Amino acid sequence: MGILAWIIFGALAGGVAGMVAGSKRSGCLYNIVIGVVGAFVGGLIMQFITGESFNFAFNWPSFLVAVIGAVILLVVTGATKRK
Numbered sequence: 035m036g037i038l039a040w041i042i043f044g045a046l047a048g049g050v051a052g053m054v055a056g057s058k059r060s061g062c063l064y065n066i067v068i069g070v071v072g073a074f075v076g077g078l079i080m081q082f083i084t085g086e087s088f089n090f091a092f093n094w095p096s097f098l099v100a101v102i103g104a105v106i107l108l109v110v111t112g113a114t115k116r117k
Contacts, residue, residue, distance in 0.1 A: 039092060041070075044067070044070035045066045048065030048069030050104075051104030055108040068104050068107060075103035075106060076106070079099075079103060080099055
């Protein structure tokens with residue numbers, strides 16, 4: 035994927051992850067960073083679980099892995115709402 039695709043993909047994945055995790059912060063740049071880093075984290079987790087490298091493309095499995103990685107990132111960093 036090109037840089038523009040990573041930005042769009044990251045913004046979408048970060049936005050969905052923020053809604054799922056109940057993130058306190060929001061904003062386009064924040065969602066892009068969380069989504070791209072979350073995609074990386076999700077890819078590492080998938081590689082660890084399956085033993086195979088995970089290739090990201092603009093498809094549903096990649097989007098799901100990116101969202102799961104971003105949710106994990108938000109929970110680990112404590113960027114979610116506390117009740």
